[in-house]
Amino acid sequence: MSLTDSPAPETETLSRLFSSKESRDARKALRRLFGYDDFRPGQGEVIEAILAGEDVFAVMPTGSGKSMCYQLPAALDGGLTVVVSPLIALMRDQVRQMQAIGIAAASLNSANDEAEGREAWRQLVSGELSLLFVSPERLAGEGLLQRLRELGVRRLAIDEAHCVSQWGHDFRPEYRQLTRVREVLGDVQVVALTATADRATRDDIAAQLFPKPPRSFVHSFDRPNLSLRFAVKDRPRSQIADFLAGHKGGSGIVYAASRDRTESLAAHLETKGHRALPYHAGLEQSVRSRHQDIFLQEDGVVMVATIAFGMGINKPDVRFVVHADMPGGVEAYYQEIGRAGRDGLPADTLTLYSLEDMAFRRRQIDEKDVDPERHRVEHQRLTAMTDLCELATCRRQALLAYFGEESGPCGSCDLCLEGARLYDAQTDAQKVLSAVARTGQRFGAGHLADVLLGQETDAVKRHGHQELKTFGAGKERSRRSWSAIVRQLFAAGALSEAGEHGGFAMTQKGVDVLFGREPIRLRVQDESTARRDRGGDRNNRADGLDGETAALFEHLRKRRLQLAREEKVAAYVIFPDRTLIDMAERKPLTLDEMRRVQGVGEAKLSRYGDAFLEAISHFSPA
Template sequence: MSQFQSLEEALKHFFGYDTFRLAQEKIVEEALQNRDLLIIMPTGGGKSLCFQLPALLKPGVMIVVSPLISLMQDQVDALIDNGIGATFLNSTLSWDEVRSRENAILNGKIKLLYVAPERLLGEKFGPFLEMLRSQIGISAFAIDEAHCVSEWGHDFRPEYRQIKQLRQRYPDIPVLALTATATKRVQQDIVQQLMLKQPSIHIASFNRPNLYYDVQPKQSHSYNQLLKLIKYHQGSGIVYCLSRRNVDDIAFRLQNDGISALPYHAGMSDEDRRINQTRFIRDDVEVMVATVAFGMGINKLDVRFVIHYDLPRNLESYYQESGRSGRDGDPAHCTLFYSPGDIHKIKYLIDQKPDPKEQQIAWQQLNQVIDYAEGAECRRTIQLRYFGERFTGNCDNCDNCRHPKPVEDWTIEAQKFLSCVARCGERFGMMHVIEVLRGSRKKKIEQYGHHLLSTYGIGKDKTIEAWKMLGRSLLHQGLVDETSDGYRILKLNKLSWEILRKQRSVNIAITETPAAKALVDINTSSAEMEILFEKLRRLRKQIADANSVPPYVVFADSSLRLMAQIKPQTILEFSQISGVGAHKLSQYGEQFVSEIRAFCQEQQLPVPLPNQSNMFTLQLHQQGLSIEEIIQTRKLSPSTVISHFSELLEMKQPVELNRLVAPERQKVIIKAMETVGADLLKPIREYLTEEYNYDEIRLVRAWWRREN
């Protein structure tokens, strides 16, 4: 640093700033002392400078580990624009470009080299790294987005776990770990996984005072609600959605309504994503509609609003995603649309996770988001408490502080609640405590002997929702603690005991709990409809593709929505759906009814018993009549009787399939289904040739579905 009289002079020379922000100067000083560092600084806080300036002032090259190509390119472009020697090596480069850049590095023209963790630890890169250390020197390893190393982080990437090999290979080279968000648990994981040696830990406040936070109930016409909000805010903004379908749909509708918007999700090609991102960053368009695939490292400072159209999966993600607004320090707006029906969608996604531990973590994270959305306290208090930071509340920049709900003294109820936590041994979560308070007769209450506790049944005067409202408020105010290991176990703290000893009163903001409960019920049903609607759309697409027709030719969306709402589980019920004529009933009825019935079984919804007409067919079958004889006796069409038997088979009624289809023919049909799948009849028939008719295929498939 001999050419500069001070760090401020170097800062001005390289980056044009006159003064450091907050803790930047202290961090740079410690980095120059070759210390391991853990730096946690919110988006827009200037954490990149904390490793970039030391890299310019120390001998050698700093290796920067970065998870995304776009993130590398943005930072390198910004450094080059400042006249700083920086480059990246990644999969977008040709072999000649890689060789050219490696030569520039070994010739001392580069001070910062950006690489992905996979390349850094690859066999081919190892010899170059050794050459770099011996000829030029490595000043430090900077691990950007270090939360990716932790399975408790919001964006865990397994390849980041392997970075510890660097410390084993180069124990004397300092490591700087940087991230915008990390709970205490994630901080500990980063230190452990990266094998940081007595690191100096710098944690800037997570508070972003220029951001306004609010939660709005998601209306039935949610798109109109969104459009109105975007027109109100104007300027650059991001709309986050849970599904790719929503992204495409909303982007298309916004375009039609005169809003310049583009989609971004993992289902698009890399090139299309790159073009859309570039157009957004360059202000060619105002709004980016995206899944969470968009955002990490996006270098756009003037985003004026972020709207979460669907519920985020965890609070850390929400903080990160909403925090992509207002990075220039000017006011920005962060809105979350909250419908309890969205909870069902995320629960469905969680259930798809194969690892039970991952599921447990995801459940806890989802519940924390629900607590945030339904909380009546200052939004900042809830957010910052999640990161272990105390905030006094009354921020005057969130909906709950600007429009406070009525406050009541619930000290007595809090004493009951906390006393029950204590008497349950501080080993259970909120719902168990509430069930004890309300005198639940569930078996687990008696198994633990909690029906004998003095607190059993003393809270019958309050609803479950009222007790949950109190429990959330106690957590948000720090008046009780909760474990963060995936199990939401309540633990008493110092303030809890003050309440129990009557040394502290408890005031909570009151919400309309009966209405909230009704909303949950309505929207949970709505969420079921959406999931089933998607399943039916996929089935319709399969049928349409197999018949080389557009999907709307099979059934219109309006018919699918009625199916999703009414959930017909028999052919007779299905025939009542608007848009289902005789031909379509015959062609597609069974496939759609089977899909709906399977969904109802998955969701543990009531499955109907055979109707009277089906049972009459079964009685004739048990009397020994053949299909032809039943058709003549009942004067029904062959397709109707076959439908009866198909439904009876799927409902596990005593139908003798061997009398309807010869066993040897059953084997051939089953083999065909195992080969081409059992979703559609036409591919099975084509595989079997015309020797087999649709009726016998339909009957065997019904039996096969029941058994599988």
């Protein structure tokens, strides 16, 4: 099955989209429950289709409010919506958020205590429950499925739907069983949502989940509030510490490729004054849970993690995401940076990469026991990632093009702001490739640079390479420059790994470049050692607020943290930063004025209104 994507207008509001009584009720419920006056771009049309009973497949970027698309219909139309979610932490978080605004929600998972399990079943049997969150593994069990069929399910919502696809970056085989789940439940309405899916992944999702083409929506992948920055590794610990120096007080994620790296990086960042916690699958579950709770509940925490952390993390005020090592593909990269700035406020990203990263990612693919087509596609995706690293033009433009979206230069990524240019690198490439060929196609970048620079090292003399025609042929360039050229030739597919010790051999493309049959252009390398990878000054998360308003915002954050600790929930379950900023700007003095603050619905007004009014009335600017 191939999807035909419905147009996704960016500016339509609910009032223009809807005219029915149900639609007017939806807008009233949006204000009453969630405290918002209008829908975010794209939400309205998806909710309209869901309320009309259609099967829906929506690809919407992180931060666009995908969850609202099944939460609001569940609150409006009665009956039970079963939500398939991949992570226990995400389920529990969403349950707390729904309960906080007055929507009956529960989850069935292995972390439930006996009382939670009994209460969930009581609400299920009584018909009180609007939303039930379950994992795909739990839902596949015959006992639960049959019981849900008996009780009646109105809708099946599948979050993180890219996990269904063998082409998706977080493929989980358990998601493949969801087709059968729909049949057992009685051919119920299905809503599938994800933030990242290229064309092949979207088609696979549709084929797996829908017996006939659903109403599909593919919205813009653009996240203009995210700044995109890449840098070649050059003392990466210092690069990361320099970047984080501009984000004191902000929450963020640093992704690393190995478990050991997460722990050593977290320890290093602690010495630099950051509250940094490691997270990886090798830690005990109790440690992982404690670190995740601290990250979700408190401000100013840096989570240093492998990719085991993050999918479904619902924290809206992550101010930065750093990749300490190059991601394995563009989809994974987009998904991971998408965890920053979900509240729509500015957030920064930094991706560090190296020749070793590129080689490591290629080995990961080659070592997989999969069919040749899968190898081909994964290599293709890795090439797209290395191309994104080595670009000379707008990063955002290339990122959006990967997902099939046309755009002009963004004017805000590192390349747009600082510039980069290409040059005819035929001669330089031929020198490197000649050195590769003459040294026997088995030596690494360092040795090749020694040969080109005419350095008579022990290794050079041991192998007699000082006698080669290419010895000293590259004295006009620095070691850093030759290393960069080797890296770019590897990224371009002119070199491949040889042996187990980081050596290089020529590919057919490399042979064609060496003999002048194929031209090649590479990036001009900046020889400056000055680092330009420091993030913007985001230490004040209320950028743009005047001094007194910013101070009130910080005062409200402290009150929010107190409440979150008392209730043992994530701080943003009380109110997200965006709500506190609006509160600090409006400075409400009565409950009626507080009701007008963005994100303050009736349940939260009743529960927290007085506490925040008191905090505002007792605030004294320094």
